Amino acid sequence: MSSQAPRAPAATVQPQQNEIKIVSHSNLFYWWPVWAVGLVMGVLTWADGHRMAIVPAKTEVFRNAKQFEGRDALVAPEGTHLPSYDEPHLRVAINKGYAVLYAIILLLVIVITNVPLRGLWSVVVIITIIMLSIIFQLAGWWEHILDALARLHIYINAAGYFTISLALFGIWLVTFLFFDPQIYMLFTPKQLRVRQEIGGGEVAYDTTGMVIQKQRNDLFRHWVLGLGSGDLIVNTSGAAAHHFEMPNVLFVGYKLRQIEQMLREVELAP
Numbered sequence: 001m002s003s004q005a006p007r008a009p010a011a012t013v014q015p016q017q018n019e020i021k022i023v024s025h026s027n028l029f030y031w032w033p034v035w036a037v038g039l040v041m042g043v044l045t046w047a048d049g050h051r052m053a054i055v056p057a058k059t060e061v062f063r064n065a066k067q068f069e070g071r072d073a074l075v076a077p078e079g080t081h082l083p084s085y086d087e088p089h090l091r092v093a094i095n096k097g098y099a100v101l102y103a104i105i106l107l108l109v110i111v112i113t114n115v116p117l118r119g120l121w122s123v124v125v126i127i128t129i130i131m132l133s134i135i136f137q138l139a140g141w142w143e144h145i146l147d148a149l150a151r152l153h154i155y156i157n158a159a160g161y162f163t164i165s166l167a168l169f170g171i172w173l174v175t176f177l178f179f180d181p182q183i184y185m186l187f188t189p190k191q192l193r194v195r196q197e198i199g200g201g202e203v204a205y206d207t208t209g210m211v212i213q214k215q216r217n218d219l220f221r222h223w224v225l226g227l228g229s230g231d232l233i234v235n236t237s238g239a240a241a242h243h244f245e246m247p248n249v250l251f252v253g254y255k256l257r258q259i260e261q262m263l264r265e266v267e268l269a270p
Helices: 027-048 097-114 120-139 142-150 158-182 219-225 252-268
Strands: 020-023 060-065 071-075 184-188 191-195 203-206 211-215 230-235 243-249
Touching: 020 243, 020 252, 027 097, 027 158, 027 219, 027 243, 097 219, 184 243, 184 252, 211 252, 230 252
Parallel strands: none
Antiparallel strands: 020 184, 060 071, 184 191, 191 203, 211 230, 230 243
């Protein structure tokens, strides 16, 4: 009489991660280049060491003036006076390119965060920029454009850079760390919990048959400013199916792979 050894119970596959949180960030997240570049320009302006003098109109410049022992001097017109301060104290860099670059970055961020250029539009814009650059080069217009930019004088003092940048950084940080995490999706092995507004309650959905996809087709917003961010789209199944869009999710590709792995492990579990 033969006997068989009892079979060991099947191993249970447990998900490696029990909870994945997806946070939807506001468009303010993409404004980080404005405060970052502003702080750099503020430091460079402070280190430059030059001061700005505010003088009345028609103030004359005297260089190597004999009456001032060969030194340069600013002489206000007759009947006017210089502002009542002991000496110039506003720190301004002599390089006008700092403020020009800051203004260009500010305008680009405003356009990128408010004008969506998805899919084909991104390609059209890039091709248009390249074609215009070639046309300007062949027509010899770049010399005139660069000359005009060289004549453009924009000056911001160090305090201006620091005030704007630090205030924007503070708003950005509070929004990023406090307000943005209030709107989220929370994936667990068999359930999805969603909060769509600050102070609102959570709504739970079954993950069975759920379809999840990422959308990362805005080249400038998602890749240039978002550093690989994207939008996450979720469609639940069942009679009361719902459609959710979570814009501006950081590391959306990595997050999606985590969710798929967790749901796959749940399907393999007995």
